[in-house]
Amino acid sequence: MGLRKKKQRAETATRHSDGDGEGPRFGAPTGDWAVELRGVRRQYGRGTGAVHALRGLDLALPRGSFTAVMGPSGSGKSTFLQCAAGLDRPTEGTVRLGGTEITGMSENKLTALRRTRLGFVFQAFNLLPSLTVEQNVLLPMRLAGHRPDRRAAAAMLSRVGLGDKGRRRPGQLSGGQQQRVAIARALVTSPDVIFADEPTGALDTTTATEILGLLRSAVDGMGATVVMVTHDPSSAAWADRTLFLADGSIADRLERAPAAQIAERMTALTAAPAAYAGAAA
Template sequence: MPPSDLTDRPAAARLVNVTRRYGRGDGTVHALRGVSLTLPVGSFTAVMGPSGSGKSTFLRCASGLDRPSSGTVHLGDTELTALRERRLTLLRRERIGFVFQSFNLVPSLTARENILLPLRLAGRRPDRAWLRDIVERTGLTDRLRHRPAELSGGQRQRVALARALVTRPDVVFADEPTGALDLAARQAVLGLLREVVDAMGQTVVMVTHDPVAAAHADRVLFLADGSVVDVMDAASAERIADRVHRLEPR
C-alpha cells in the first residue's frame, strides 16, 4: 500500500530526541525516551503499543499540544518547541488538524458551522471549492444543517474529519478516531482517512489500538515504554496484531 518514495519526500513533521517526563524524583514517569522520527508529506502513519507505552504523549508532543521535556519538534521548517504559547496556539489552529474519539463537536452548531469553526476562530473566509470538495468526500452534503445530536456516530466523526481538513493543515493527528464507532462506521472513516492521503496528499498520523485500523496506514510505529521499538511498512492486520501482542507485558 505505501508509496515506494516515502523516504524521498520532505518532512511534514520531525521529532528529534524527544523526551517527556512527568513528576520528580522517585515518582518520575518517563513517557517518551529519546524519540526521533520523520513523518513524510503525504503519508499515513499509525502509532500502536500497549497501554502506557507513550502513544498519547507522542501525539500530544508531535502536535504541539504538549511540550517535551527535552528535544525538538518541527512542523515543516518551524520548530514548535521554540514558539511562545500564543504563537503555538495560532499555529495549531492554522496548520494542524485534530480528530478525536469523542468527536469534540459543538452541540449547538450545525455540521456546517462545526466544520467552519477553525476558520471562524482565525477570522478567515472559507475556500468554497475546497469546502465543497471536503463535504462531498465525507458524504455530508445532505447533513450540513443537522446538529450533532441529529447525526450518527459515524456522521459526527466525518464532521470532525471535515473540520480537521478545512484549514488545509500540514498534518492531521487522529487519536483513536474509530474507537467509538460500529464496524460499518469504522470502515467508512478509515476509508476516508486513506482517501485524503491518496487523493488529497494529506499527511495523517493516527494513534490506535486496532490492528485492522492500523493496516490502512503506510507505516506502523510500535511504541513500548516510551521508545519506538519497531516499524512496519504495508503490514497486514494479522502481522500488526502479532507484533503488538509480543509487546504486551508478560
C-alpha cells in the same frame, strides 16, 4: 503529488532507520518532513518518582503519508501525540511540523499554528452541538480569524458524503456521520498534518471501515498527512507504516502490514515490552 512519488518518499524514510538503543530511527533531517522529532524526551516529576513518558524519540514522517502508532497501555502513545502536535512541550529535544520548529514557540503562536496548519480528529468527535454541520466545519477558519469559506466547507462535506447535511445539527446525525463531519473540519484548512486519536474507537466495525477509508483517501487523493494513534490492528493496517511504542521508545515498525501481522507484533510487545524493544534496537 503522485502515488509513486509518495511511496518512494515513504520508502526513503524507512531506509534511513538505524538502531541506537532507543529503538529504530526514521529519516534523515531535511526540510521536507511533515513531522520530525529529534531527541524528544518527556518527563513528569522529578527524582525517584519521575515518570519518563518519552525516552529520546528520533523520527521523521514524510508528507503525504499515513502513519499508525500503537503500543501497550502506558507506552507513551498519548504523550507522543501531544508533543508532536504542540499540545505538550517536551522536556528535551525538538519538534518540527511542516519544517517549522515549534519547540520554543510562545503559546499564542502555537495556538495560531494549530488552528491554521493542523487538523484533529478525536474518538469523541468534539463537535459543537449548538452549531450546524457547516458551522462546525468552518470553525477552524473562524477561530483563525479568517473569513469562512462556505464553498470549501460544502466541497469538503461532499467529499465525506455529507453534501446534503450542512444545515443539520450534530445531534441529528449518526456517530459515523459525526466523525465524517470531524474529518471534513480537520481537512478544510488543508493542514500540514492531521492528528487522529482513536478516531474509530466509538464506532462499529462497518462504520469504522468507512472512516478509515476516508482518511486513506485524504492521503492518496489530497496529499494529506495523517498520524493516527490506535489500539486496533485492523485500523493500523490502513496505514503506510505502523510504529510500535514501548516504555517511551520506538520498539519496532512495520511497513504496509496486514492486520494479522500487526496483531502478532502487538501480542509479542505486550508480553515482553522491554525485551522486545531491546531486540528491535
